[in-house]
Amino acid sequence: EAGVVQSPRYKIIEKKQPVAFWCNPISGHNTLYWYLQNLGQGPELLIRYENEEAVDDSQLPKDRFSAERLKGVDSTLKIQPAELGDSAVYLCASSRGEASGGLNNEQFFGPGTRLTVL
Amino acid sequence: AQSVTQLGSHVSVSEGALVLLRCNYSSSVPPYLFWYVQYPNQGLQLLLKYTSAATLVKGINGFEAEFKKSETSFHLTKPSAHMSDAAEYFCAVSGTDSWGKLQFGAGTQVVVTP
Numbered sequence: 001e002a003g004v005v006q007s008p009r010y011k012i013i014e015k016k017q018p019v020a021f022w023c024n025p026i027s028g029h030n031t032l033y034w035y036l037q038n039l040g041q042g043p044e045l046l047i048r049y050e051n052e053e054a055v056d057d058s059q060l061p062k063d064r065f066s067a068e069r070l071k072g073v074d075s076t077l078k079i080q081p082a083e084l085g086d087s088a089v090y091l092c093a094s095s096r097g098e099a100s101g102g103l104n105n106e107q108f109f110g111p112g113t114r115l116t117v118l
Numbered sequence: 119a120q121s122v123t124q125l126g127s128h129v130s131v132s133e134g135a136l137v138l139l140r141c142n143y144s145s146s147v148p149p150y151l152f153w154y155v156q157y158p159n160q161g162l163q164l165l166l167k168y169t170s171a172a173t174l175v176k177g178i179n180g181f182e183a184e185f186k187k188s189e190t191s192f193h194l195t196k197p198s199a200h201m202s203d204a205a206e207y208f209c210a211v212s213g214t215d216s217w218g219k220l221q222f223g224a225g226t227q228v229v230v231t232p
């Protein structure tokens with residue numbers, strides 16, 4: 001089966017510009033996650049979706065970050081305006097979902113988008 | 119709440135030698151534990167997982183990990199390192215009360231020398 005697809009793979013922008021990342025999860029996976037990974041650190045959850053509902057966005061900086069998953073499949077993460085400190089890798093992951101028997105929560109990760117803010 | 123501590127941000131091993139990566143967790147409920155590997159410019163790939171079945175868990179690429187409740191540890195081992203094992207390894211925990219919430223450690227970078 002195809003894995004999690006993310007685009008773009010790399011993005012360079014100037015500060016104060018907007019940027020958007022796109023994710024297509026594995027077919028049939030109801031749960032979608034966006035993570036932030038700073039250099040030399042583990043991923044940190046930004047937001048989790050169950051179908052089209054954001055069930056955990058407590059770590060999402062809502063003043064500049066937004067996300068959507070309108071039809072419960074693809075998702076977009078946006079930053080507006082970007083700051084220097086936003087330079088990082090943004091990872092998308094998906095899993096089957098608790099209701100689908102995904103109790104052990106195995107998450108499958110995409111390759112990430114590496115953002116550089118100048 | 120759950121948390122993970124990985125001891126050692128960098129580990130250097132000789133090809134053919136034992137690989138040992140340490141992970142200690144903190145959890146107020148029975149945990150689920152995971153080891154992921156990340157190769158350069160790639161996403162994370164699941165190596166193995168503990169979900170309250172057997173305490174010795176075998177994963178891909180010859181890796182295994184043992185869940186020790188008394189020590190709150192889930193160390194990752196491989197008997198004989200291969201050059202292709204050079205990567206970053208992350209331990210992660212979630213709890214039976216926090217489905218969908220993986221807490222990752224800071225990672226351990228493994229370098230394999232000839």
